[in-house]
Amino acid sequence: MTLPATLVDSIRTHADTVVEHGRDRYGDERTPLLADALDGETMEALPYDARDVDGDRRLSNFAFQQEFLRVLVGLTRLTGTREYSEEAATIVTWVFDELTDDAGLVYWGGHAAYDLDRDEVVVHKDSHELKFEYPFYEFLWEVDEARTRQFIETFWEAHVREWETLDFNRHGAWTDEPDVDATSEVPSPWNHEYEGGDVFFWGDGLTFVNTGSDLYYAAGVLASLTDDDGPLAWSENLARRYVETRQEPGISGYQFSQHPSYCDGPSIRGDRAQYQFAPYIHGDHLVYEGTLFRPRPIVQRQQLTLGERLGERGTSFTQWAVEELRAWRQAAYRPETNDFEPMLTDGFSLEGFVCRRDGYFGPKGRIVGPIEAGSDFFWLYAQAYRATGDSVCWQMVLDIARGLGLGHLGPQAGSPEIHPTDTAEPLDFSTLYGLLELYEATGRDPYLEAAATVGRELHATGFDDSAGAFVDERGRILLDDPRPLALLHLATVLRDGERTALPTPVGDRRTPTGGI
Numbered sequence: 001m002t003l004p005a006t007l008v009d010s011i012r013t014h015a016d017t018v019v020e021h022g023r024d025r026y027g028d029e030r031t032p033l034l035a036d037a038l039d040g041e042t043m044e045a046l047p048y049d050a051r052d053v054d055g056d057r058r059l060s061n062f063a064f065q066q067e068f069l070r071v072l073v074g075l076t077r078l079t080g081t082r083e084y085s086e087e088a089a090t091i092v093t094w095v096f097d098e099l100t101d102d103a104g105l106v107y108w109g110g111h112a113a114y115d116l117d118r119d120e121v122v123v124h125k126d127s128h129e130l131k132f133e134y135p136f137y138e139f140l141w142e143v144d145e146a147r148t149r150q151f152i153e154t155f156w157e158a159h160v161r162e163w164e165t166l167d168f169n170r171h172g173a174w175t176d177e178p179d180v181d182a183t184s185e186v187p188s189p190w191n192h193e194y195e196g197g198d199v200f201f202w203g204d205g206l207t208f209v210n211t212g213s214d215l216y217y218a219a220g221v222l223a224s225l226t227d228d229d230g231p232l233a234w235s236e237n238l239a240r241r242y243v244e245t246r247q248e249p250g251i252s253g254y255q256f257s258q259h260p261s262y263c264d265g266p267s268i269r270g271d272r273a274q275y276q277f278a279p280y281i282h283g284d285h286l287v288y289e290g291t292l293f294r295p296r297p298i299v300q301r302q303q304l305t306l307g308e309r310l311g312e313r314g315t316s317f318t319q320w321a322v323e324e325l326r327a328w329r330q331a332a333y334r335p336e337t338n339d340f341e342p343m344l345t346d347g348f349s350l351e352g353f354v355c356r357r358d359g360y361f362g363p364k365g366r367i368v369g370p371i372e373a374g375s376d377f378f379w380l381y382a383q384a385y386r387a388t389g390d391s392v393c394w395q396m397v398l399d400i401a402r403g404l405g406l407g408h409l410g411p412q413a414g415s416p417e418i419h420p421t422d423t424a425e426p427l428d429f430s431t432l433y434g435l436l437e438l439y440e441a442t443g444r445d446p447y448l449e450a451a452a453t454v455g456r457e458l459h460a461t462g463f464d465d466s467a468g469a470f471v472d473e474r475g476r477i478l479l480d481d482p483r484p485l486a487l488l489h490l491a492t493v494l495r496d497g498e499r500t501a502l503p504t505p506v507g508d509r510r511t512p513t514g515g516i
Contacts, residue, residue: 158163169205190230250327253290
């Protein structure tokens with residue numbers, strides 16, 4: 001059997017296993033929902049909580065399962081077997097019917113999920129939260145346009161505290177208002193007035209980019225699906241707020257406002273970076289939570305994805321992403337050690353900083369170390385190069401590849417020397433995606449051959465024949481596993497297909513190692 005045939009066969013088996021054994025068979029009510037985690041031996045649902053809901057319950061969190069949803073739809077697109085996308089559509093419809101509040105906000109993501117044993121929604125912290133999730137809106141729209149639009153608009157309404165400045169909070173309020181008919185005319189959130197103004201203002205919310213990027217991604221995708229400029233304008237407004245935090249090196253902040261948060265327990269409130277860092281940093285520096293260099297590759301990947309989805313309407317997202325990536329290299333990257341120097345966004349180094357106080361960013365005595373430029377950065381810079389041809393991004397691809405032990409890629413028009421089996425770290429899905437991006441950008445076979453090598457390794461180490469599924473190091477089948485979708489992309493390319501025919505991957509939400 002050829003490699004692409006082997007991969008597709010295993011991914012189909014994985015999907016069949018998850019659907020057969022993961023479907024809700026617990027409690028008194030039977031639903032089409034799937035368990036977030038299964039024991040690879042017993043095929044029983046496991047208590048598993050990746051979103052701060054309740055670690056003792058067997059949960060179904062639809063946000064956690066978005067990559068598996070993409071696998072189901074991808075299988076239908078690649079193989080023509082409609083049962084996979086029909087299964088996905090059944091789940092989507094049930095979620096819209098049964099797992100939303102009265103305004104259309106879904107019970108999912110951080111702090112909310114469905115308890116399979118008790119047949120009930122369980123909510124922790126009484127708030128809606130999406131952080132680095134980027135749901136599969138294109139498919140939700142295919143299943144139900146009206147309720148997908150309703151969710152995105154309600155998502156914004158629930159989280160934005162002040163539209164004039166776009167002060168928002170990562171936690172949004174549920175509503176118990178009378179049922180809203182998704183097909184009826186309701187006031188559009190895109191008709192609010194925006195003023196902007198200075199960043200780093202004291203606001204009511206925590207404007208973290210983990211939720212901020214989910215908000216502007218949702219509005220941007222809605223704009224691409226409808227050709228409506230209203231959500232696009234607000235998507236750009238919010239994304240621009242982070243751009244406005246940039247100082248001289250051009251690095252954006254993780255948030256654009258300040259908030260009186262718990263600094264070290266409830267007795268001390270304020271900006272947590274000011275409390276923990278500012279007293280010990282001398283000179284003319286802005287020391288806020290929003291001026292700490294905290295790179296998250298997943299954010300710029302979604303900006304690049306938005307730019308491509310929107311075409312000429314999305315050039316701002318592509319521009320902002322590439323500007324950010326260039327600034328990271330020029331201000332913070334060190335090719336000799338393949339890492340980024342931790343710093344304030346004005347370039348002031350925080351490497352070796354010793355925390356003198358307990359606080360949000362670590363206990364007293366913690367030493368701030370470098371940020372590793374791992375495979376997630378390799379994927380990001382490869383995607384940016386493929387999308388734009390930017391020379392700085394290409395140089396970063398070369399340097400990170402060398403730092404990871406992938407080999408010497410050489411000049412853009414040259415013949416790369418790639419040795420993926422020589423890497424110090426285990427090969428992962430991000431490396432695979434990065435190599436596929438480079439193959440698409442250059443058309444050079446060594447990149448595809450290296451991607452195939454990575455794919456064989458991921459399959460050999462991840463697919464358990466006895467379980468009939470991909471399992472983690474503890475023998476669990478997890479529905480956020482990014483490997484099946486990555487291998488589906490590889491199989492498509494090996495069959496001379498176009499990756500654009502498949503759902504666009506998000507990957508996982510991991511935080512880079514090191515830094516703040």
